Amino acid sequence: MAWHEKILRVDLTKGACQAEPLNMEWAEQYIGSRGLASKYLTEEMDPKADPLSPGNVLIFATGPLTGTSASTGGRYTVVTKGALTNVIACSNSGGYWGGELRLAGWDMILITGKSKTPVYLHIEDDKAELLDARDFIWGQSVWETEALIKDRHHEPRMRVASIGRAGETLARYACIMNDLDRAAGRSGVGAVMGSKNLKAIAVHGTIGVQVKDPDAFHNAVTAARAKLDPSPDRAGLAEQGTISMLDITQTFGSLPTRNNQDVQFEGTDKIGAAAMVAKRRSDGQPNLIKNKACFSCSIGCGRVSKMDPDHFAVKDNKRYKNASGGLEYESIYALGPMVGVDDIDAATYANYICNEQGMDPISFGATLAAAMELYEIGAITDADTYGLKLEFGSAEALVKGVELAGLGERFGADLGLGSKRLCEKYGHPDLAMVAKGQEFPGYDGRSMQGMALAYATSNRGACHLKADPYGDDFDGGPIEGKAKIVYNSQNAVAAVDSSGLCLFPMAVWGLDDVASQLGAACGSDWTSERLSEAGERIWNLERRFNLATGLTGKDDTLPKRILKEAAKSGSGKGQVAQLDKMLPAYYEIRGWNDEGVPTTQTLQRLSLL
């Protein structure tokens, strides 16, 4: 059995850590990670609790394949009620922290209450303890926190998940970072951690993970890697990461630009895949210096970058001249076109600060873009920004804005509100490019209609990873087919997210490949059909939690700009998102009523009643 069948329950109010058995009946129904943690969340907390109150529950959950030799089997998910969105949050991260938690003998950490003073959780195999973070790591950045903890415990192999200053100051889109530049990035899970006075979770494990049938597991992993490793999809991700998408969305006309006022950006040549590998004049080096892999991953899509040492953002600051986590597609979209900036080094610097202080670069960039549009129309003035000129295209505004947001200082406190709250504060709520309060990733729904539906229906708010409408959208598939594609892929993604694997191998694998590895690891009879059904169960469980928070079908929507203002160029020129046509079909396929509520029959079919 790949499970340790063991949860660490941490009551921050009492300062207590206790082991308890994992509910294996739920594991059979909800797989693990995202699904299983969502089940625990729905059983443990009042959905109406304020996400920043002690009543919120914060769960770090691995999947049954986390910590195994399955390719990409290093993922964990943070599940909680999102500080940004007020609905369920499931933020998934790679790196090495999730694998280390399994190696230490734990499947999940469930955190309740709030500590009176800042603490961190220290785990060495079976031993778990809360330690004082005051006068030690509280007030420090993510990078310093990790170094200080490793030094104090004399364990360089320790893995650390922590919040930076953004989490401490409760920036609504604060992340939980691990391994310096990997992030449980979305929905403000870092703010929830900060609200609990929990600075970090440091873990070191020597126990390991046992699978149920080692021979069958070895064969299943080998067969899956034989498909993945030689594939051009894997080679493309290793060579270029995700940044190639910039050329595609630019070409297709789905690249959100200047707060979605445009869908194509004139500066992509300066910030895209080719620009990342072009050698600079100043030092003869490219921005991208190498790629790297997460735990057990045979893809290696992670970027390692070095900035131009002469760039204005770093020329007097040696700290940021070292190699560090580089730009992915989502970060370059948000720190480039969305704010109108074509300076790859300014974007790289902003990404570094997001990593260092623990902020979601998507939400930060999109919030800055909203602020820039508010500034453009005069709703935000120099008096509000303490003189900072928030002009689209200004690399200086990007650099200063990210520094301020990271520390929560001056106008940075406003930027930490996120787009929705910021635009409401300054009287223009329609300018927030969000769904359910979460900022858009790098796809405009006017040319990618399936993505529009995916954003509007995503349980955690606008998200590019909770459905897979890409192929059909890029192929110009008909509106009538979108609901089915989004429904099927949402279920499949929920299953993969819950397994402990990354989504990237799914460019090559089918659910059968996940099922064969999962079945051999757990000794359960997993099939692609059973995984799809479990994914649908998870989706409806999340939906039911959201409905209990007070969300309704009216929240399955998009900003007025996407629904009413036609795209100015590209393949979607003249179009708006046709949500009115897609949403009723989606509700019907889901087995929900006209108000977006799962019917009794649907809940019974999925064993949710």
Added chain:
Amino acid sequence: MKITVKMVALRPPSPPNVERVINLPEGSVVANALSILGLAHPDGHATLLNDETVPAAVRANTRLKADDILTVFPPLKGG
């Protein structure tokens, strides 16, 4: 007739973006153009003809005309 082909976000070892002019017989369709581009899996790519999508299902009967711009790219998934 001559048309311009833009190939975008190609995978290594090709350079990511390539633009070239190709010669095709009159009456050629999008599928004909795709078949001579040297792609390992032409059907696995998405296409735009003068900025409008051409679904895979209609490439065999979508006529090209001189000076058309055909854009070809792999339908990557986000991450």
